[in-house]
Amino acid sequence: MIDADPKSYNHPERHTLTEADSGHLAAGLIALTREVWVLADRMAVTEEVLARRGIDIRAEIDAFQPDAEFQARLNAMGQRLVAQVVNAVGGIGAD
Amino acid sequence: MTRQPEGMNTSLTPVLKQRGRASVDFLVHFGRGSQAVRAQGDREIAAAVPDPSSLPDDLDERGRWMEDAMAASRPWRVSQAVGEWHSTMHGLIAREAFEEILPDLQPVITHFQTNGPATLEPAAPDEAAPFYWQGVNFHRTAGGWDDHPLQGYIHGEIVHRRLVEAMFPGGIFLQRRAIAGMPPRDDYARILDMGASTGHFTAALQETYPSAQITGVDLSLRALEHAQRVANAHGWGWRLYQRPAERTGFAEASFDLVASYILLHELPAEAIRAVFAEAFRVLEPGGDMIMSDVTRYADMDKLGVWRADSGARYGGEPHWREAASLDLAEVARQAGFVDVNAVGLGPRAYPHVVQGRRPL
Known part of the structure; x- marks a missing residue:
């Protein structure tokens, strides 16, 4: 039967990672940090190049809505990024 | 418009x-x-x-x-x-x-x-929500359904239309339309949507039966507020009430179709039985009932049940187990419905759809 108080489902005690995962977790975090840095570097370079040409694109980026083709590219990039990190933690394709 | x-x-x-x-x-x-x-x-x-x-x-x-x-x-x-x-x-x-x-x-x-044209009547200030709803963070939504003043918009437009739609392209809305079209008559005049939430299924009902007067009940005022916006944006005159589906307060024989979509697993078994009884009461003789919910545990093997049960445990679904363990066709018959049939549609028998009729 369920717990008497349905609010007990608000914050269930779920067992996830253990101490045995900490090394793999560090590997995943480092992989993620690299990806974030590559992106941050690229964004900074893009803005700098454009600024040197007199173009401020920050507001336009904020309002930008991808079309279907570009969204598909973004989806593939995002999925790849997640897979790199999660697979590193989960040990998929490491051998 | x-x-x-x-x-x-x-x-x-x-x-x-x-x-x-x-x-x-x-x-x-x-x-x-x-x-x-x-x-x-x-x-x-x-x-x-x-x-x-x-x-x-x-x-x-x-x-x-x-x-x-x-x-x-x-x-x-x-x-x-x-x-x-x-x-x-x-x-x-x-x-x-x-x-x-x-x-x-x-x-x-x-x-x-x-x-x-849409109207919304909140619950009376002294009307307490049922115990199974109060303080529960369904779907582990931080603070629960009514915490954020515009939670209905956030859930209906961003979580459902942006996030869930991207995960299951077209699926959740096509499914609602398919189920809205399942009742036996070509047209209905007075429809009650039990658990109308932000109005996604209500919209499917309205589009399927354009001339119907639709009434919706739900416990979440924030969700109903968004249903009202959706209805007004389309020019639909929905009558929305913040009331429990098992105690709607409507007169007997008020509707010719009573429907619900994925509401029942948010209720304990006792409330589900009361919902079917209430549906029977407010239907006119000869009126039709259609209720959809999650896959029955009886339709899965033990591993499948564990997956569903674990998903409910960690997904903010405290009543899923009780609801999914019920034989909804039998519950419908016990409420008085006749010509009852139940079927699991789609992959993994989801959703489970029960239909019946109040006898003449």
Whole structure:
């Protein structure tokens, strides 16, 4: 039967990672940090190049809505990024 | 369509800014990008449980047995962590994305709340919500359904239309339309939607039966407020009430169709029986009932039941087990319905659809 108080489902005690995962977790975090840095570097370079040409694109980026083709590219990039990190933690394709 | 002030954004559709857009998209990337880990976890589950029928009968015991058996599986542990992050963060990310666009949206939200044919009657101040609803963070939505003043918009437009729609393209809305078209008559005049929420299924009913007068009840005022905006934006005169489905307060024989979509698993068994009894009471003789809910535990093997039960445990679904364990066709017959049939549609028998008729 369920717990008497349905609010007990608000914050269930779920067992996830253990101490045995900490090394793999560090590997995943480092992989993620690299990806974030590559992106941050690229964004900074893009803005700098454009600024040197007199173009401020920050507001336009904020309002930008991808079309279907570009969204598909973004989806593939995002999925790849997640897979790199999660697979590193989960040990998929490491051998 | 109702007339909007000149120059106002006229659409309720969220146009997210870059941070919010990329963050909501990331939730989708996160789901797809972690498929390999989940698949490996599934393979290791299959190896650990070659014969699902040998699993313990008691669901709590089965849950403990499975978690003990899988504790040594690294992909399974990571899958659990991935699932936990998604459960706790999806609502907060949607809320953050909403806050970014609120200044642009506020005029259109206010306009469609107050301009149009739809009406909304909140519960009386002294009317307490049922125990099974009070304080429960369904779907692990931070603070529950009514915490954020515009939670209905956030859930209906960002979580459902942006996030869930991206994960299951077209699926959740096509499914609602398909079920709205299942009742036996070509047309209905007075329809009650039990658990109308933000109006996604209500809209499918209205589009299927354009001339019907639709009434909706739900416990969440925030969700109903968004249903009202949706109705007003389309020019639909829905009558919305913040009332429990098992105690609607409507006169007997008020409707010729009573419907619900994926409401029942949010209720304990006793309330579900009361909902069917209430549906029978408010239907006119000869009126039709259609209720849809999650896959029955009876339609799965023991491993499938464990997956569903575990998903409910960690997904903010305290009543799922009781609801999914019920034989809804039998509940309908006990309420007095005749010509009852129940069928699991689609892959994995989801959704489970029960239909019946109040005899003449």
